[in-house]
Amino acid sequence: MGSNKTDEQLHIFFLPLMAQGHLIPAIDMAKLFSSRGLKSTIVTTSLFAPFLSKSLPTSDTQIDILTIKLPTAEVGLPEDVEGVHMAKTPDMQNKFFRSCGLLGPQIVDILEQRRRRRHRLPDCLVADMFFPWATDVAAKFGIPCILFHGTSYFALCAALCVFLHEPYKNVSSDSEPFMIPNFPDEIELTRSRVADFVKNDDGSVLATWYKESKKMEARNYGVLVNSFYELEPRYADHYTEVLGKKAWHIGPLFLYEKEAEQRACRGMETSINQHECLKWLDSKEGDSVVYVSFGSVANFADDQLMEIAAGLEASGQQFIWVVKKEKREGVVREEWLPEGFEERMEGRGLIIRGWAPQLMILEHEAVGGFVTHCGWNSTLESVCSGVPMVSWPVSAEQFYNEKLVTRVLRIGVEVGAKKWKRLVGDFVKREAVEKAVRNVMEGEEAEEMRSRAKRFAEMARRAVEEGGSSVSDLDALFEDLRSQRAARDSTKKNFLTK
Ligand code: UDP
Numbered sequence: 001m002g003s004n005k006t007d008e009q010l011h012i013f014f015l016p017l018m019a020q021g022h023l024i025p026a027i028d029m030a031k032l033f034s035s036r037g038l039k040s041t042i043v044t045t046s047l048f049a050p051f052l053s054k055s056l057p058t059s060d061t062q063i064d065i066l067t068i069k070l071p072t073a074e075v076g077l078p079e080d081v082e083g084v085h086m087a088k089t090p091d092m093q094n095k096f097f098r099s100c101g102l103l104g105p106q107i108v109d110i111l112e113q114r115r116r117r118r119h120r121l122p123d124c125l126v127a128d129m130f131f132p133w134a135t136d137v138a139a140k141f142g143i144p145c146i147l148f149h150g151t152s153y154f155a156l157c158a159a160l161c162v163f164l165h166e167p168y169k170n171v172s173s174d175s176e177p178f179m180i181p182n183f184p185d186e187i188e189l190t191r192s193r194v195a196d197f198v199k200n201d202d203g204s205v206l207a208t209w210y211k212e213s214k215k216m217e218a219r220n221y222g223v224l225v226n227s228f229y230e231l232e233p234r235y236a237d238h239y240t241e242v243l244g245k246k247a248w249h250i251g252p253l254f255l256y257e258k259e260a261e262q263r264a265c266r267g268m269e270t271s272i273n274q275h276e277c278l279k280w281l282d283s284k285e286g287d288s289v290v291y292v293s294f295g296s297v298a299n300f301a302d303d304q305l306m307e308i309a310a311g312l313e314a315s316g317q318q319f320i321w322v323v324k325k326e327k328r329e330g331v332v333r334e335e336w337l338p339e340g341f342e343e344r345m346e347g348r349g350l351i352i353r354g355w356a357p358q359l360m361i362l363e364h365e366a367v368g369g370f371v372t373h374c375g376w377n378s379t380l381e382s383v384c385s386g387v388p389m390v391s392w393p394v395s396a397e398q399f400y401n402e403k404l405v406t407r408v409l410r411i412g413v414e415v416g417a418k419k420w421k422r423l424v425g426d427f428v429k430r431e432a433v434e435k436a437v438r439n440v441m442e443g444e445e446a447e448e449m450r451s452r453a454k455r456f457a458e459m460a461r462r463a464v465e466e467g468g469s470s471v472s473d474l475d476a477l478f479e480d481l482r483s484q485r486a487a488r489d490s491t492k493k494n495f496l497t498k
Pocket of ligand 1: 019020021022024266267293294295296297298322354355356357358359374375376377378379381
């Protein structure tokens with residue numbers, strides 16, 4: 001009997017965390033895999049399913065979306081909290097992550113059903129680092145599990161070295177510096193910049209999850225990295241050769257997407273008409289606008305927004321600033337903005353309330369700087385657009401990405417945030433905002449950072465061309481999965497013929 005296409009085709013199950021910063025690269029991966037003949041299934045909650053479907057070309061029948069139900073009631077969360085961005089307090093976030101820890105049985109059911117119906121099992125689970133249970137689920141079905149952290153090699157190495165050596169225990173205060181141990185470069189950190197769930201061994205949801213996830217990193221088949229070799233070669237080598245992890249670098253994932261409409265609208269419906277936004281940018285000179293945005297999760301308090309507004313005004317620069325606020329009709333003065341700010345900034349500054357077409361903005365030639373929280377997607381988007389950064393890390397692994405940007409790649413300046421603090425970050429004063437914005441936009445050093453960034457952007461483009469480093473690693477990954485499948489098939493055959 002001849003084999004049909006579905007028999008030959010590799011099939012990957014993606015299990016991304018329900019957060020824009022994790023779903024966006026998962027969609028990119030599924031599309032990329034589909035363009036190379038693989039089948040993908042993305043598993044997510046119903047909140048994200050419609051937008052996911054919209055992000056896929058109608059002709060693409062190789063990507064399925066499967067919805068699961070987040071066990072919100074079990075952890076005391078309102079039913080509609082289906083994404084990280086909807087968990088607005090640290091307590092809600094804890095509950096959210098606890099409910100993520102309960103998702104395993106649903107995935108087992110899905111796979112059991114496939115087996116009962118004699119459908120082929122997927123060839124691999126690509127699981128978010130927030131789902132450490134996925135390793136055991138994959139093992140139960142005899143398939144490999146590959147982790148996706150959605151961050152840089154640099155951050156992966158730093159996180160592991162800090163986890164293994166606990167250097168923050170050898171300092172006497174939160175502000176006393178220490179070097180990251182067993183690391184390629186001399187990178188200084190302080191305890192205040194290390195995540196709570198790493199340094200506090202307090203049995204909290206996140207501390208427990210983190211330990212579990214690091215254990216899983218050791219047991220998984222490998223790690224997929226949304227980065228490219230030429231950006232951080234010493235860290236790519238360190239991760240595999242010194243820290244002993246199997247990893248494939250296949251990014252920047254968004255560079256494979258060629259359709260302008262898809263590139264403009266990512267993750268959510270944008271709150272501004274894209275053409276209007278383009279028109280505004282088209283009216284500006286090259287490298288004359290600074291873009292200010294802090295990703296999908298960070299949510300600054302009003303007094304911090306006030307400092308940003310004042311700092312931007314004092315910097316004298318043109319800007320686009322994304323704020324998680326809605327325009328309240330009939331309100332004369334919004335409490336988070338200085339009096340008369342928008343009137344004074346008319347033509348010079350644009351505030352986007354809600355969701356911005358970030359990639360489209362960063363890639364516009366008028367944009368010459370990016371004030372960012374150093375989420376990895378934002379950082380990579382900035383690198384690939386040749387735009388230097390003001391780093392303003394808030395939480396997660398963002399303090400590591402900051403060091404990569406400012407100390408290793410030398411394409412950014414630090415705003416001076418010193419404390420890891422979920423959602424709201426360390427408080428930064430207007431003078432620091434003004435100074436950092438000027439430093440990234442004006443002067444010789446800014447020009448040097450910009451030209452270095454543009455060189456990395458060029459390398460990124462080459463990495464995703466045929467024969468480029470990322471495409472070669474992608475082929476190596478598929479080859480590996482095919483041989484895994486062949487080994488499974490032959491074991492099964494031997495068992496049946498015995
Ligand atoms: N993003 C966007 N518009 C916005 C805010 C964010 O398109 O207004 C996208 C951004 O381009 C990036 C992702 O959302 O791809 C955010 O991911 P990142 O890792 O930078 O930060 P996180 O949201 O995970 O903190």
